[in-house]
Amino acid sequence: MGRSPCCDGEAGVKKGPWTTEEDKLLVNYIQEKGHGSWRRLPKLAGLNRCGKSCRLRWTNYLRPDIKRGRFTDDEEKLIIHLHSLLGNKWSSIATELPGRTDNEIKNYWNTHLRKKLLCMGIDPVTHRPRTDLSLLAGLPGLLAAAGNFGDSGTATTAWNMNALKLQVDAAKFQLLQGLVRALTTAAAPAPAPGMDNLMALLALSNGGQHGGVDQNMLLQQCQWNDMNNLPALTSSAPTSDMFDGFSAGDGLSSTEHGGHGGATGSNVTVDPMEADDQESKKNGGGGMSCEQTPASSPFNGLESLNLMDNLNTDGGWKDLLEQVSWLNSSEL
DNA sequence: AATAGGCCCAACCGCTCTAGT
DNA sequence: TACTAGAGCGGTTGGGCCTAT
Known part of the structure; x- marks a missing residue:
């Protein structure tokens, strides 16, 4: 239990946006050997990043099965439906939307769907009509x-x-x-x-x-x-x-x-x-x-x-x- | 053309969960 | 059983982009 020490004690580890060179290193390594232990991956792949950052970059952006582009109406509908059932369980919601990441869904919810529901007078948390007038x-x-x-x-x-x-x-x-x-x-x-x-x-x-x-x-x-x-x-x-x-x-x-x-x-x-x-x-x-x-x-x-x-x-x-x-x- | 403000999203942070010892 | 490392998750942030003025 307890907080992961990952990244905390690693001085000099690069943060911020990934370069295409870093992406290439990460993709090549994972395609060749799999990610294995994320913690050890950066060193093995020649990246000056923490394992957590690598995992995030891979799962949210570099994974080959990631679907890009606008959410379809069906996806939107499904997200709202699943959110009404599961709440902010983005990873669970993401499993029902192939090619979409939890991060992407979460962002889409926060920037689009939430506002949309509010505009409709629907509470985005309870999925019920807002009763306050x-x-x-x-x-x-x-x-x-x-x-x-x-x-x-x-x-x-x-x-x-x-x-x-x-x-x-x-x-x-x-x-x-x-x-x-x-x-x-x-x-x-x-x-x-x-x-x-x-x-x-x-x-x-x-x-x-x-x-x-x-x-x-x-x-x-x-x-x-x-x-x-x-x-x-x-x-x-x-x-x-x-x-x-x-x-x-x-x-x-x-x-x-x-x-x-x-x-x-x-x-x-x-x-x-x-x-x-x-x-x-x-x-x-x-x-x-x-x-x-x-x-x-x-x-x-x-x-x-x-x-x-x-x-x-x-x-x-x-x-x-x-x-x-x-x-x-x-x-x- | 410059600038302010808002929006969007990739990435980070900090926490919990799980598996291994 | 207790502890630890590693993985995963959800919340938040910050910077780039776009639009309006």
Whole structure:
């Protein structure tokens, strides 16, 4: 046990980037004799490096079976899935991706996938929707900055402000998360919108011409949450562990939906009409009723909003924000 | 053209695990 | 059983590259 003395006491051992000459020496030696003892290898191969450094250079870079280039969609999907199961066990994950090293996967996770999940409102550690609504607090400001409040005439062009788009998207995801959470929480009162409204939210992103939520991300998010399987509000009270069944294992891919609004997932549809139909069937034909809005609710229910037309232009997101905030505060 | 800032990734560090004695 | 050496793993860093200003 204890720390390896490797490298520690070796004065004059070279560190830093490897030269092509060193690479050549290492490759030639290993191809000829195998690596054997890494500790003895540097001396035998004529390298002024520590064994650890040699091993790392070989396993992460020089090994002939290493696959170079971009990660494919399938690989990306697999990494996310495996990470949801194994956590930061990069070496275990790497064994399932031939030609990829643990270091490469780790780097890719930290620089790309982690951010991607965060943007989707998914906690990259738990692989569950982020339940903190911290981003919501910033949404009004973001929307205002994007010109979405109070001046509907400028909304469309303002929504194309690239500088704000990502932040706004992230906040909108939080908003959706809030809605889903409210819908699935027993304590939540009735004024939440029905699933058809959620599907209308999805439709908002259609074509992206309003600069709305990134459609792929939304589709993934909704598929992730298995939204279509959420209970109707009119049904019996949902359980508090409603999210427990969600995992990263199903249908997550950054590009598999093609970016053209074509959901290939089994339970998500892009067409709002189709979505409404499906929801109607699921909810016994009537969808979720907002008639049950309690007197205590400050709102009349989002069914009064024509989401598709109004959300981006008449402060709809603001209304939605208030609605969700209210639902969440009453839930707590 | 210069520069600042952000991103990416190869490499390092420090710890744990495992096998051998 | 206790100890040690060596290997492996995950976290972190630093420097090169790219992009925006």
